Amino acid sequence: MRHLIIGNGAAGNAAAHAIRRRDPSSEITIVSDEPHAAYYRPLLPYLLHDAPEGRHLFRDSLHLPRDVTVQLGARVQAVVPDEGRIDLDDGRVLAYDRLLIATGASPSLPPIDGVPGPGSFVLRTLDDAVTLKASMAAAGPSSRAVIVGGGRIGTKVALGLRHLGMAVTIVEMLQWIVPQQLDAAAAEIFQEALQSQGIEMIFGRTVRAVRRQDGRVRGVILDDGLELAADLVVMATGVRPNAEIARTAxxxxxxxxxxxxxxxxxxxxxxxxxxxxxxTDIVTGEPIVSGTWTNAVFMGEVAGENMAGGSREYPGAWGLLNAVELAGIPVISAGLVHPPLEGYDVRMRRRERAYRKLVFRGGTLVGFILVGEVEGAGVYTAIIRERVDISPWKEALVEKSTCAPFVRTLRRFPEVYAA
Ligand SMILES: Cc1cc2nc3c(=O)[nH]c(=O)nc-3n(C[C@H](O)[C@H](O)[C@H](O)COP(=O)(O)OP(=O)(O)OC[C@H]3O[C@@H](n4cnc5c(N)ncnc54)[C@H](O)[C@@H]3O)c2cc1C
Structure with a gap:
């Protein structure tokens, strides 16, 4: 059996491991348009300022079994399903019996005059990080950066650039940072931390244009006409799935x-x-395109097992399940964190730099945000996933972060696939 995998990211890599575990002798080939071995993408922002976390970029768990063939720097141009083959951009043709498309996503750029263009950057790949870092060095530590988008990536990049001494402004079109993952109260904790590090934030505004002079970025013009002085711009405005080759096929x-x-x-x-x-979102049942490492690994494992003859079912993705540390403060969110006004019981508690929000629908927990004190997140996640009726313990759950009484009600604890 010839297994072919397009993409050597979280999903492709996990699939190769899963296929090999189930089938020791089949042929496995991974094709990747990146020239590097698999790496842990969430650490890219740490490379910008040489933070120690960056040392773990090429995680041991991503090392492939020796008998997996990896074609690096080769881009798949076409998939021809009826002939069981893919065409590479260098003219080669590879045949397969089972194919996995794990091509990930690419930065999605809103329509802004002057983007893309010199002095405007994105951060998705290791090469992006190297390019951005070189430009930061060329611009010098006293230069000014505008980050468009105050989500998880924009905020991490802002911290990296600020660490090097650059003047940094985040422009976010919604009302607070990391709006998918945080509510206003949780975001306030991080905004205070970012402000104390000298990072400026502008909310409720979009960027209309990037202004250049003599080919160099000079400023960023907002939708209200205000111009922010800038030497470089980083676009952190979300991603779109790389589904073109599937569509064309x-x-x-x-x-x-x-x-x-x-x-x-x-x-x-x-x-x-x-x-x-x-x-499908495991909590809401809505269609989603998940953008998290953990989901990608889990999907890769399930797909790989099934390519090798298994029949494992994928239960759906967490639209939101993310553990990050921003400005040294840990945060974990999962499930529904922005519920509609009606039909949900929302409990919040803030204590200095710690915050806890639990969202209930009837007797079940459907979402949470934990900031600062993140103990118990794995158990909360399992409670949500297994739709445990926690009515008898709801108040206790709100009062305490300890989850011991509920653990025995969970079928698969501690096998939780939280990050
Ligand atoms: C800066 C940054 C920070 C992040 N932080 C977090 C975080 O804190 N937590 C979290 O959960 N997630 C985070 N993520 C998201 C996480 O990295 C992704 O969800 C995960 O990498 C998705 O894995 P994947 O295998 O689906 O795709 P990818 O990792 O994108 O891998 C896909 C691979 O396929 C290659 N490819 C695409 N098209 C072709 C083609 N035609 N031919 C050959 N190869 C092709 C791509 O170049 C890429 O190498 C972050 C991402 C970035 C960029």
């Missing part, structure tokens, strides 16, 4: 590639996993 797609519960696409020999897939 005639596979079913919407925003991402559509899959069944075995992560099989509309062609039975082709699977898909990771950021490129459109799946």
């Amino acid at each position: 005639g596979l079913a797609t919407r925003r991402g590639i559509l899959v069944n519960r075995f992560l099989q696409t509309s062609h039975p020999h082709i699977y898909a996993a990771g950021d490129v897939v459109e799946t």
